[in-house]
Amino acid sequence: MMALDIYARRRATNVVAMLLSGLAAAVGLAFLIWILWITVKNGLSAMDFKLFTKITAYADEGGLANAIVGSLIMDMIALAICAPVGVLAGTFLAEYANRTRLGAVIRFLNDILLSAPSIVLGLFVYVIIVLPMSNLTHGAVSFSGLAGAIALALIGLPVIVRTTDEMLQLVPGTLREAALSLGIPQWKLTVQVLMRAAVSGIVTGVLLALARLAGETAPLLFTAFGNNFMVANPLDKMASIPVAIYQYTNDPNPALHAIAWAGALLITLFVLLLSLSARWYLHRHQVTHD
């Protein structure tokens, strides 16, 4: 009788735990659907061709044209900085420092940089770029798209370092041995054999970094600042979609909130599609390597 009681209780505990864990997954999914649904619903109803032709303004007639251009410019500069640096750094970790102490320390710190608060990276760029530029030019250049791009590059860098490192480690060692046995110098082996073998994985890492940095707002607030004019000069203050969303949302005018939602939909679609396809690609890539 006792034994049966205990058995029933253990089974009941098990069933409750299973149900709760299913519920937890459902709660997680529910929040995802809730947030996406709200973004799509509000974004679509505010989507308008005028958003792409009008620049940001704090009246009912605002648009996003300069923010879209600014985001594109800054994201591209950021990638141009962090992609080469990140790929080379990741290569160093995988090929030259794989089992050294320095390699372990850098890999470890890179993982920390990956989760470091982005607003502090913004402050960092403010102190080392915005302030000195402002002092050197007597205030003619202070906040700039370039500074914003550098802050974004710091966000993307660890993502690229890590994927490059991991992707190169997936390249079979026999490839290295075969190339070295032909007398190829190590730099040629790295660039012409290993990087070529891992190129799809490395590109995916760059796309993941783009997905990560394209949605960032906090590091842009005091580096690129924002601008209500259309500018292409990276030494000017520059608007961006996330900062425009932030400013429109802070405004009490509901017409501007609608524009903010349209911007939110644009940036969310961009980021989600990018990271989904990168994930799908990585996943497929890893499977073929097994």
Added chain:
Amino acid sequence: MPSNPAIAVIRNADQRSRADARHDVWFRGLLKACALLVLVALLGAAFSTLWGGREVLFGQGLHFLTSDAWNPVSGDYGALAPIFGTLVTSIIALILAVPLSFGIALFLTEIAPTWLRGPVATAIELLASIPSIIYGMWGLFVFVPFMARVEPGLSATLGRIPLLGKLFEGPPIGLGLLTAGIVLAVMILPFVSSVMREVFQTVPNRLKESSYALGSTTWEVVWDIVLPYTRSAVIGGIFLGLGRALGETMAVTFVLGNAYNITSSLLMPGTSISSSIANEFNEAVGTHRSALIALGFLLFVVTFIVLLVSRLMLRQLARREGA
């Protein structure tokens, strides 16, 4: 006398291998410099914020950490209210996100049918891809009004519990520490749950199968075998979530209410380190700006330590796996 062609070939090869060796050194140097940039970025972030905040950090010393005054007019800055807000919202986020993440990881590794695992795991991880400004907007326009409807109910039920009830007293305006904590919980959910899921998968099948063979239920296997085996990594995952929650800016800035309060009620508006910086930086000058950068330094140091602990705990499992 014409030179011997064999010697020319050897000399040529010799030159070539010297050049190769030289290029190898350059290439290695270039790669190393790039890798060291990661180090420079982290050290730079620490020292530049220390430098930018020196006026307040060294000028006010301990007063900065212990005072709850934040008065740009009189130039009196104390970080206690933002620190309080950051800690309280992050703790709320952990209290909510840790059990949920554990449930999700359990669901994805032990319960769900195999065909369902991939899609659900990807969907949960998508939460991590959504930009934080979107969480902020959703929080402000949708979740705050929702909380404003829920909060009177909370005050009427939980608010009646002695002692604990103090946490749920206050005006049901929707904005505040509790709302920010919940938004943060949703944000860190994918990070914590994906670490837990990954480490649960590293538990050797023979351990689980032995336990099943002795008649354990799924829950007992998870609680008595999987969890003890992965304890350090699970704590690492929780700290990773904490690090994320401490530094998150845009998601909490809209829903906190930006008030320099230290209150016992979670329904009251507050502020956090990151949202103070985001809200005030561009209007701040002089000492005020220095105080905000000093806040950034504090935030960086605290998150660095939390993330350091997290990575150390996560590495323990990786090492055991390799052994």
